[in-house]
Amino acid sequence: MERELSYTAAVHEATESEMSRDESVIVMGLGVDDYLGIYGTTKGLAEKFGPERCFDTPLAEDGMTGVAIGAALAGLRPIHVHIRMDFLVLAVNQLVNFAAKARYMYGGQVHVPMVVRAVIGRSWGQGAQHSQALYSWFMHTPGLKVFAPSTPYDAKGTMIAAIRDDNPVVMIEHRHLHAGKGHVPAESYTVPFGKARVLAAGTDVTLVGVSYMALEALRAHEYLREAGISAEVIDPVCLAPLDIDTIVESVNRTGRLVVADNAWTTCGAASEIITQVLERVERPVKFRRIGFAPVVCPTTRKLEDRFYPTSVTVATAAYDLVRPSGARWAPEQKPAVERVTFKGPF
Secondary structure, three states, rough: OOOEEHHHHHHHHHHHHHHHHHOOOOEEOOOOOOOOOOOOOOOHHHHHHHOOOOOOOOOOHHHHHHHHHHHHHHEEEEEEEEHHHHHHHHOOOOOOOOHHOHHHHHHOOOOOOEEEEEEOOOOOOOOOOOOOOOOOHHOOOOOEEEEOOHHHHHHHHHHHHHOOOOOOOEEEEEHOOOEEEEEEOOOOOOOOOOOOOOEOOOOOOOEEEOHHHHHHHHHHHHHHHHOOOEEEEEEEEEEEEEHHHHHHHHHHHHOEEEEEEEEOOOOHHHHHHHHHHHHHHOOOEEEEEEEEOOOOOOOOOHHHHHHHHOOOHHHHHHHHHHHOOOOOOOOOOHHHHHOOOOHHHH
């Protein structure tokens, strides 16, 4: 019988099992030891493992990231949790100029086995400073690995892989994913770096969705199917290293590509994916990138609804690529389709 867990429970299970397996694993960050426990992902860890291994930190991202790096250099495996990615800006110097480069600068004599969990995603009224998904900054930096799992299965497997890796890993978690449920084995397992996942097969257009946008791409797949268009949906899972080969293989068959991101398109993950595809693909390709409008995120709900891309945005863009001379089309949102999610098993 299939075992279902929520994304939250999958992250919690991965963390708890690795803390039980390896005493060097610690959890630190604002609110990790309170009763809410970062959406429930760290709930009860302080009680089970003690305050030395799961503890709250001051509102000092730069300094606390330095503490995490120092702990990693000293032999621990810290998981540093940030409930909003926006405030990783305060720690970019630590992550980019030291964590990412220490192994190289010391000739492989040191390692920085740390995990940085960063939550992204919309929520009503987030506004300019709580709405940003800045993972393309970290994709840009050699020495940092970046995971962005969209399913509970991948959430558990990537977390375990990140904890066990000897390099700094940034884990991207969209807050809307945490309630989603899916197949998660009880045993310990890892999901490899640099391997994308095909969530739905198709022949007319390739849809690539980063993090939560993988779910919106799956919903777009359903709308397009109703319109007679077959869309292949790919979740990169890992953004650095990036599995471009799986995407190129799909685009070589479909000739069309839509990449949906949770961020601005300029210099973003979507731009990088499209560029790498065009460098390798063996046929002419029609393509479109989808992301935030080039403005600061608004605060009011009506403007937010226009700012954030959705399944309808993705489906409409794909339809236009497949039938460019046809009548203007946009699907009517259906509750049943909007509840579509990917459950596995893999």
